[in-house]
Amino acid sequence: MQPTRLHVQVNPASALAAAFTEARIRGGLPGQVTMRFGQTPEALEEGLAEAEALLLVGSAPLHDLPRRAPHLRWISYTSAGVEWLLQAGLPPGVTLTNASGTHIPKAAEFALLSVLMLNNQMPFFATAQRAHRWVPKPAGTVAGQTALILGMGALGGAAAQALSRQGLRVIGNSHSGRPHPDVTLMTQGDGFRAHLPETDYLVITLPLTPATHGLVGAAELDLLPRHAGVVNLGRGEILDADALAERLRDGRLAGAVLDALPQEPLPPDSPLWDTPNLVITPHCGLYDPEAYAPRCLDAFFANLARFQAGEPLQQVVDPARGY
Numbered sequence: 001m002q003p004t005r006l007h008v009q010v011n012p013a014s015a016l017a018a019a020f021t022e023a024r025i026r027g028g029l030p031g032q033v034t035m036r037f038g039q040t041p042e043a044l045e046e047g048l049a050e051a052e053a054l055l056l057v058g059s060a061p062l063h064d065l066p067r068r069a070p071h072l073r074w075i076s077y078t079s080a081g082v083e084w085l086l087q088a089g090l091p092p093g094v095t096l097t098n099a100s101g102t103h104i105p106k107a108a109e110f111a112l113l114s115v116l117m118l119n120n121q122m123p124f125f126a127t128a129q130r131a132h133r134w135v136p137k138p139a140g141t142v143a144g145q146t147a148l149i150l151g152m153g154a155l156g157g158a159a160a161q162a163l164s165r166q167g168l169r170v171i172g173n174s175h176s177g178r179p180h181p182d183v184t185l186m187t188q189g190d191g192f193r194a195h196l197p198e199t200d201y202l203v204i205t206l207p208l209t210p211a212t213h214g215l216v217g218a219a220e221l222d223l224l225p226r227h228a229g230v231v232n233l234g235r236g237e238i239l240d241a242d243a244l245a246e247r248l249r250d251g252r253l254a255g256a257v258l259d260a261l262p263q264e265p266l267p268p269d270s271p272l273w274d275t276p277n278l279v280i281t282p283h284c285g286l287y288d289p290e291a292y293a294p295r296c297l298d299a300f301f302a303n304l305a306r307f308q309a310g311e312p313l314q315q316v317v318d319p320a321r322g323y
Contacts, residue, residue, distance in 0.1 A: 003034045004308050005071065007047030007054050010039050014058025015284075016078055019293035025055070028297055030305050048072065053307060055300060062088045074307055078296050080154075081235065082317050083208045090319070097303060097315040100323070101154040102295045103286040107205070110285040111159035111233060112166065114257040115142060115201045118229030123255035123277040143167030148199040150192060150215070151206035152180055153323070155233060155286070159203055171195050175211075175321070196223035201231060204260075208235035209322030218243040221253065229255040233286060236262040245275040253277075259285035 008025055010017050022037040029035060036047045044060055048069040057078045062085065065072060074095045077085060082098050090096060117123065121137045128135045147163045149156045152174035160170045160182040170183045177188030187195060196202070202224060206212045217240040221230070230253065232239050241262045247253040255277040264283055266272060272280065303313050317323060 003032045004304070005050050005052045006033050006035045006304070007044075007051035008035060008037045009044050009047060009054065009056050009060050010037070011058025011060060012039050015287075016057050016293065019289070020057045020078065020297075024293070025297065028301050030301060030308065032308065033304070053304065059084060062090075065094065066091050074313070076300050076303060078300075081207060083235075083322060086317075086319055086322060095313060096317040096319070097313055098317055098323075099296050099299070100315050102292060102299065103288075104154050104158045105291070106286050106288045107155045107233065108158040108162040110259070111155075111203060111205075111231065112162040114231040114233075114259075114279075114285075115147060115163060115168070115203070115229070116166075117257060117279060118201060118231070118255045119145070121255070123229075123257070123279045126279065127276040141167070144169070145200040146171060146198055147201040147203055148192060148195055149173065149183075149203045149205060150238075151204065151212075151234060152178070152183070152186070153205070153207070155205035156203075157182070159205055159233070163201075163203075168201075171199070193220060193223060196220060197225065199224055199228055201229050204230075204232045204234045204238055206234040206238055207323035208237055211322075212238050214238070214240065216240065221247055224253060226252060227254050229253070229257070231257045232260045234260055236260040236264065241272060245272055245278070248275050248277045255279075257281070259283055 010020055026035060038044055038047050050071060051069060052071050053074045054072060055076045072094055077098045080098050080100050082096060085096060119142045120139050124137060144167060146169045148171045149159055150173050152172045157180060160172060160180055164170050164182040171185045172180055172183035173187045173192035177186055179186050215238050221243055230244060244256055248256060257279045259281045260283055299315060306313055
């Protein structure tokens, strides 16, 4: 058997770059693999010329791949969001896999944290603190309240499990509408809108696709009760942040936690920074710096063994769906 030709391209500007070192990757490779490692545009060109498999950390220019990478059959991306890769126009013979599921343990914790912050008025208290105002606002427990989760993939499933264990009633929504053990009621497609009036916490864990872009706008937000809170752990473009901010300012919604923003990094002059009753985390809520890279690489090495054996890969992205 000829050795599999692997190129690893790490963008030094990526937040993940320090965790995906050449030594760590080389040390976990199965047998019969020749690996090139690069961090420069020149190294990418040299690697693509021969590579059958590409492990990609961070973004890279991947246009015109049929010419630049005539032997390429598989791209493994170390993040879950692949919208920019699909926009690059991958050749039909190239399989794309991502890091779907790697965030599961942290997603469960952060989704629960966000809902508990909203229930316990933490965005409200943070706003009052900045204004030097003492405004007691006690709250009960989350048990018996309702969370509506948009997107029941790995992130949404983790959130559903964590929230249901705290006694919340969970309504799920997905493209397929498949049942989930931690979901009381599963909806499909646009069916989630009928349940917004009974929702205490709207939790967004969707990937960004043409179908989800702008899915939650002013009309959807206006269906939520005034006491409701919004959590976005998916992609910023799914939620109309300006419409959300307007409703937080005038009291039509109670609070929000956004880990995904419409523009990242969020510009210093964005009005979102000063929106009342809003907690912003800079798209790091689901990242575990100690565990992410080992879990991601374990999945990659397992897929690499499948690739060599001619077996179906896991974490495969469906270009038609965008995830």
